[in-house]
Amino acid sequence: MSSDPCTQFPPAPAPSAAGPAPRGAASLPRVLSIAGTDPTGGAGTAADLKSIVAAGGYAMSVVTSVVAQNTHGVRAIHVPPRQTLAAQLEAVSDDVQLEAVKTGMLGTVEVIETVSAWVQAHPPQVLVVDPVMVASSGDRLLEPEAEQAMLRFCELATVVTPNIDELGVLTGSPRARTEAEAFAQARRWAARTQVAVVVKTGHLEAEEVANTWIAPDGTEHRVRSRRVETTSTHGTGCSLSSALATRLGAGHSLAAALTWATGWLHEAVEHGAALQVGSGHGPVDHGHQGRRLAAAGSAAPWLTDDAVPQRWEHPAQLAAADGDAVRGTVVPAVVPPAGPWTEALWAAGSPLAAEISRSGFVRALIDGSLPEQQFSFYLAQDAHYLLRYSRALAALGESSTDADARAFWAASAQECLTVEMALHHDWLASRPHAAQVPVGPVTSAYTDFLLARALGSPTVVGAAAALPCFWLYAQVGADLDEVAPTHPYAAWLETYRDPGFVEGVAGALAVVEAELAAADPAERAEAARDFLLACRHELEFFEQARRVEVGTADGAGAGGAGADGAGADGAGAGADAADGPSADEPATTAAPTVGAAR
Numbered sequence: 001m002s003s004d005p006c007t008q009f010p011p012a013p014a015p016s017a018a019g020p021a022p023r024g025a026a027s028l029p030r031v032l033s034i035a036g037t038d039p040t041g042g043a044g045t046a047a048d049l050k051s052i053v054a055a056g057g058y059a060m061s062v063v064t065s066v067v068a069q070n071t072h073g074v075r076a077i078h079v080p081p082r083q084t085l086a087a088q089l090e091a092v093s094d095d096v097q098l099e100a101v102k103t104g105m106l107g108t109v110e111v112i113e114t115v116s117a118w119v120q121a122h123p124p125q126v127l128v129v130d131p132v133m134v135a136s137s138g139d140r141l142l143e144p145e146a147e148q149a150m151l152r153f154c155e156l157a158t159v160v161t162p163n164i165d166e167l168g169v170l171t172g173s174p175r176a177r178t179e180a181e182a183f184a185q186a187r188r189w190a191a192r193t194q195v196a197v198v199v200k201t202g203h204l205e206a207e208e209v210a211n212t213w214i215a216p217d218g219t220e221h222r223v224r225s226r227r228v229e230t231t232s233t234h235g236t237g238c239s240l241s242s243a244l245a246t247r248l249g250a251g252h253s254l255a256a257a258l259t260w261a262t263g264w265l266h267e268a269v270e271h272g273a274a275l276q277v278g279s280g281h282g283p284v285d286h287g288h289q290g291r292r293l294a295a296a297g298s299a300a301p302w303l304t305d306d307a308v309p310q311r312w313e314h315p316a317q318l319a320a321a322d323g324d325a326v327r328g329t330v331v332p333a334v335v336p337p338a339g340p341w342t343e344a345l346w347a348a349g350s351p352l353a354a355e356i357s358r359s360g361f362v363r364a365l366i367d368g369s370l371p372e373q374q375f376s377f378y379l380a381q382d383a384h385y386l387l388r389y390s391r392a393l394a395a396l397g398e399s400s401t402d403a404d405a406r407a408f409w410a411a412s413a414q415e416c417l418t419v420e421m422a423l424h425h426d427w428l429a430s431r432p433h434a435a436q437v438p439v440g441p442v443t444s445a446y447t448d449f450l451l452a453r454a455l456g457s458p459t460v461v462g463a464a465a466a467l468p469c470f471w472l473y474a475q476v477g478a479d480l481d482e483v484a485p486t487h488p489y490a491a492w493l494e495t496y497r498d499p500g501f502v503e504g505v506a507g508a509l510a511v512v513e514a515e516l517a518a519a520d521p522a523e524r525a526e527a528a529r530d531f532l533l534a535c536r537h538e539l540e541f542f543e544q545a546r547r548v549e550v551g552t553a554d555g556a557g558a559g560g561a562g563a564d565g566a567g568a569d570g571a572g573a574g575a576d577a578a579d580g581p582s583a584d585e586p587a588t589t590a591a592p593t594v595g596a597a598r
């Protein structure tokens with residue numbers, strides 16, 4: 001029993017004779033964080049618990065030190081007596097089987113030795129050691145005399161996750177100035193200790209922030225992500241190591257685990273500032289990805305009954321309608337409307353057009369941070385889409401009574417097939433997994449909707465439903481600045497700029513404008529409603545790829561880009577060997593001219 005005078009509790013029961021519950025197939029990896037606290041929730045145990053849950057684990061926590069800190073720095077540290085720590089550790093290991101353990105701030109020689117003894121008595125399957133020494137605020141989180149003990153403790157790990165400064169201390173080298181220097185330090189240390197190292201380059205000044213797993217046998221797996229310009233990076237090291245421990249504990253390969261953890265953390269860093277927690281270096285948003293995915297499963301109707309009038313008699317009536325979907329500032333259309341009816345459609349669909357431009361998928365595609373696996377999934381779905389869209393366009397050609405409209409839709413249907421074939425030839429040929437990905441539910445819902453409208457509704461309705469694919473794609477293209485040749489998806493992004501495509505959009509607009517002008521008000525209203533629904537389908541179509549889980553075997557199957565495991569580096573968030581179109585990527589592009597690939 002503890003001799004800690006602070007301990008107010010009755011003597012702990014002797015360890016259960018039964019010991020920890022026998023290992024069964026737990027539904028989630030059981031992950032223990034051993035770390036210090038942060039009452040503002042950004043680092044330490046709080047960050048660890050949130051990260052473990054976000055990564056899909058059951059989270060537990062043993063406290064090594066109580067730290068009075070906030071987003072500005074550390075004010076005081078209280079280290080409870082070693083017996084309190086030992087009692088916490090034993091309480092867990094007497095009762096619970098663990099799939100993974102992650103350690104963070106250990107602080108003193110005594111704490112390190114206590115944790116070390118416990119680890120050796122109960123060796124975990126996975127031990128991720130984040131050798132926390134100094135916070136980014138500059139505050140010391142490890143007593144200088146504890147450094148040697150920390151170095152010895154690191155040798156018990158499955159993997160250590162030092163930042164650049166900690167890597168220098170760990171390896172007894174000067175602080176690395178480049179990633180290459182850091183790799184050299186990590187390689188030497190891993191070979192000597194037979195413990196893997198994740199080299200993190202957050203503390204280097206480069207546009208890219210890479211996490212690279214360096215194994216003792218020399219194999220490496222590098223996952224890169226774009227550096228986010230933000231001050232909300234408090235606790236990133238804690239979060240990465242906890243997420244990594246959880247994914248490894250769940251049985252994912254090192255490549256898959258690191259890929260997932262890096263991609264998830266990138267999203268968390270990107271959205272940290274919006275939390276508005278503290279006025280210093282704020283925390284990351286650990287729950288962002290979870291909330292995004294939950295929102296994608298919402299059953300809320302896309303359009304309310306009052307969004308569109310029952311009878312659309314005059315163009316201005318649409319703007320006056322009540323529904324949320326038609327409110328908001330009108331963004332300028334890059335391809336101008338062909339008349340008052342399409343102008344009113346654009347104004348009503350404008351909030352959705354704006355949402356697409358700022359959607360996670362489009363932003364990540366444009367800034368190059370979209371994981372290759374998600375990009376491949378998108379290409380695969382686009383190929384399915386084009387085949388079905390082409391049928392819908394052909395049906396519109398058949399049902400149109402106007403000769404020009406018939407010719408336009410028929411040519412567009414033909415063009416779609418050409419682009420679909422080019423997509424297979426130029427893009428999917430180098431991604432055999434992606435080429436085999438079946439049509440997904442989002443693509444299928446959109447294309448079934450388009451086919452139903454083209455085959456079963458008045459032509460004006462089918463035509464209005466087909467329009468957003470042309471118009472919104474051109475709009476996304478307009479957001480593109482010059483694409484650097486080093487951009488991983490440069491060749492693909494060039495397809496958005498094709499002037500022939502803009503011509504096709506103008507053609508579609510002229511046809512729809514004429515159809516709307518000639519339609520009766522009830523059909524026109526139906527056309528407006530289906531135009532707006534198609535805009536929403538467009539948003540969902542783009543965003544679906546961001547729901548593909550990167551790094552997992554499942555994700556690889558679904559997304560197609562690279563299998564799980566070291567050496568199969570195509571698995572996700574910019575895994576180095578397959579960072580978007582690489583050297584073996586075709587230079588040619590599928591250039592749509594009348595509304596096709598998006």
Ligand SMILES: Nc1ncnc2c1ncn2[C@@H]1O[C@H](COP(=O)(O)OP(=O)(O)O)[C@@H](O)[C@H]1O
Pocket residue numbers: 136162163164200201202203209210211225226227228229230233235236237238240262265266269
């Ligand atoms: N500005 C940033 N943009 C994107 N990711 C970041 C950023 N800062 C940190 N990260 C992520 O957090 C990880 C850990 O950050 P780092 O600053 O290197 O370590 P520590 O927090 O331990 O000092 C990085 O490897 C990277 O994945």
Ligand SMILES: Cc1ncc(COP(=O)(O)OP(=O)(O)O)c(N)n1
Pocket residue numbers: 035036037038043044045067069104105132134135136137141233234235236237238239
């Ligand atoms: C209790 C506690 N543990 C660790 C840290 C340092 O966290 P880290 O994730 O290394 O992030 P930075 O905030 O240093 O970037 C801490 N502050 N408190």
